[in-house]
Amino acid sequence: MASSMEAQRKSLPIYSARDRLIREIKTNPCCIVVGETGSGKTTQIPQYLHETGLSKKGLIGITQPRRVAAISIATRVAKEQSVSLGAEVGYAVRFEDCTGPSTKIKYQTDGLLLREAIQDPLLSRYLVVILDEAHERTVHTDVLFGVIKGAQKERRERHIKLLRIVIMSATLDTSSYSNYFNNAKVLYIQGRQYHVNVYYTLKPQSDYIHSAITTVLQLHGEEESGENGDILVFLTGQDEIESMLHTLIQCKSLFPSHWKDMMVLPLFSALPSAQQQKVFQKPPPNTRKVILSTNIAETSLTLSGVKYVIDTGMVKGRGYNPLMGLDLLLVQPISKAQARQRLGRAGRESEGYCYRLYTEESFLQLEENTVPEIQRCNLSSVLLQLLAMGIKDILSFEFMDQPPEESLIAALEELVLLKAVNKEEETLELTPLGKRMSSFPLSPSLSSCLLASVDYDCVVELVTLVSLLSVDTVLYTPTDGREKADLARMKFFCPEGDHLMLMKIHKAYQTSNEKKSWCHDNYIHARNMSTVQDIRKQLKEICRQNSLQLTSNNDGERLRKTLLCGFFRNVAEHVRDGKYLTVLSRQEVFIHPSSCLFSVTPPPPFVMYTELVHTTKCYMRMVSVIDPKWLFEIAPNYFHKTMTTNMIQD
DNA sequence: CTCTCCCTT
Known part of the structure; x- marks a missing residue:
């Protein structure tokens, strides 16, 4: 041995x-x-x-x-x-x-x-x-x-x-x-990688999903019998994956009887674990696996048996606009390094084939490398961590690739507003509050809410709420089951908004006996709910280390006010037809369709949100109704200084 | 008014 x-x-x-x-x-x-x-x-x-x-x-x-x-x-x-x-x-x-x-x-x-x-x-x-x-x-x-x-x-x-x-x-x-x-x-x-043959299209493709479907069907039909290599297709997101899945399943019924069977499997991060596991199982005899995946299969998961890679050349990726404090989520072309990474997924066990659904000329025009994450994300957490390590001269911290100065300044402004940092002339001083904030594995805004809950006597509830806000999503919605999911989750609806709805879901989850089946029946994401429990435990332990009393108060208005302590900048005012303007920058924003306030009529006049993301539009992603008077109570300096509108009527 | 790529503390 x-x-x-x-x-x-x-x-x-x-x-x-x-x-x-x-x-x-x-x-x-x-x-x-x-x-x-x-x-x-x-x-x-x-x-x-x-x-x-x-x-x-x-x-x-x-x-x-x-x-x-x-x-x-x-x-x-x-x-x-x-x-x-x-x-x-x-x-x-x-x-x-x-x-x-x-x-x-x-x-x-x-x-x-x-x-x-x-x-x-x-x-x-x-x-x-x-x-x-x-x-x-x-x-x-x-x-x-x-x-x-x-x-x-x-x-x-x-x-x-x-x-x-x-x-x-x-x-x-x-x-x-x-x-x-x-x-x-x-x-x-030296590495150990098999040769991969690369093919490009002769002309640019206007519809890469259609090209991907055609390529899968051609490969499946042309290949000599006896060989059995799986096909891995790189797509950009859940919607694309599920729609291509349905098309391929429809095509399958038209296959000639001597063709091999095809097992089409989706793969993306939010997919429940049991369904994710299917890509690792051996297919039945005389069956080929066709895996439709996001970039999760680029690095995070290694699939054995893949001989063919179909690369659409596109990826959905995050970006950040520091001037508006806005996360972006956009479909964009991949980099050359990413294209090579995708190609490599075909040559892990034997010689492979990679079909690039774009021309060689467009490949040559791609960026050499993906932009480092530090140049396209909100830096407030990074800045707080560096300050907590005693690194004070932030603007001259030596990064290998410097992030945009606007991002550093925006992050600094955020930390100053949250009272984590004092800016005295040229030097930055971490406040005792900032030091305490840095001890939590949370974004500065969420840490700020959690610490505010000490004054509002609702630490237990805020631990739960920030834990719920720390996972991607608590709701699981398959594309073809949207209506069923909405119906099943109607009992959690809260007129005050998503944050209290999350609390309601959590309470029901905790009292349920069979967590897994309860999540399934209610279209709740079981894996993420379980992570929420781990985060709660960790946060409670850090509260204990900081000698914070675990006070409890479940009043909905109190919880929303506490949340506003970390997110008072994220307030928007309804103008007309569901269109909102942010109170600070007068930027046009909308309630995200996944919010429980999305279809409420008339739309609430004032809302706060804990996430803003630009996809097809600028969407507020976790939204609660607020009374604008709370703002003067919670952030009097800020709203005194920056208010330019007649926001308050009375 | 109709939708969240991937990670991690």
Whole structure:
């Protein structure tokens, strides 16, 4: 057993580079390791460093952008080391710490290491920090770049043991990484990937869904019998996936009898777990799987058996407009790096085929890389975290790719309004409230509401409410079951709005005996509801650490007022025909169709919202009715200063 | 007036 494991480790492409890797990482304070998928860098390099004795002087920490990856890789490495998970090899993700006093190799999410850096900005427990999947450029990885670079410098100046930095990436474009990390040594490792044949369309396609359907049917019909490769189609969202699913199922009934059967499966993040699991099951004999997926199958889930990839060249992605404080959610062309990632999904087990539903010329015109997340997100959380680490000179914090200055300024303004930061001339000072806010794993607005609940004596209720607002959605609505879902959920309707409706749903959920079937019957998202319970538990524990009393009061008006303490800027006034204007910027906004206030007539004159997202229009996504008089009580300075309208009639 | 890609603390 142990020897077969050892033989397997030695057969990896990286093994021949073992001695060189150990030598270089020992002699260079920063290294960049470039290796494709299948090189074994993530599992092997930490073990090499451990086996050579480096871990005697401190922890070897490896970050991953995703929880499941951190857990499954640690499990694998513990097996290879013949130790039990949580002993020498462990992992830590939110809600779950599987490490112990003997842990030497620790896999963790990048977000968790960042949180750890708030308590210990020098990362003094670590001898080596390895940032894996750095090419994905998550906002957490990008902030960690600056944090570990700063920690290394400061440890050197204070003569504390050297912090060794290893950046692992799958892209060959290494000069920006190397420049940023003091001309770090770049090491290349062979990957193990099969050849993928690429095909482009000859003309641009006006309707990529139609092209995708045609391509699936052609592949399925043309292929010689005996071969059986699954087809993976990349689409942009649930709607597209479900509509293509229905078309393909209709086509199936017209197949000639000698054709193989086709099993068409949807795949997207919000899909209930039981349905997601179907993509991993073996299809019945003589049946081909056709998986219709969002970009979840690009990196997060690895599907075995895929031989054909159909790439529409489009993705639905987030953006951010700092001037309006607005999240954007738009369908846009992918980057070249993303197109290569999609292609690679066809060559994991054997030679594969990739059909790009665009011309080669349009491929060449795509952006080289996806814009790093830090340049297209709200930075208020990042800013609060940096300040909590003692980094005061925010505007000159060295990012590898600097976020837009407007985003930093907007984030700063938000923190000042929430009284988390005092801005005295040129210096920024974190207030005691701000320090306390940073101890919660929440956006500054939500932390702010939660702390306001101390004064309103409703901490228990706000813990629940901010937990409910921390998950993507509590409602699950399949496209073809909208009416049924609306009907089933009618009993939760609240004339005061979505936030009290969420509380009502939560109460019913807690009193139900069979949670799973209750969620199913009521079109409630079971997985997310279960996450809400984990978040509540964690938030209560942090309240306890902050010596906050868990007071309770369930009055609906009180809860909405408390919520307004963190979201007083998000108020809109009805003008006509369901059209609203934000009180601050006079921007045109609408109630999102998923809101329980969407079809209420007449529309409430004043509402507050906890999310604003621009898709086809600018939508307020969680909406409650408010009395505008509350605003003068809650944010008197703000509404005194900025009010330009005759908002209050009496 | 008709709709939320993917992650994470």
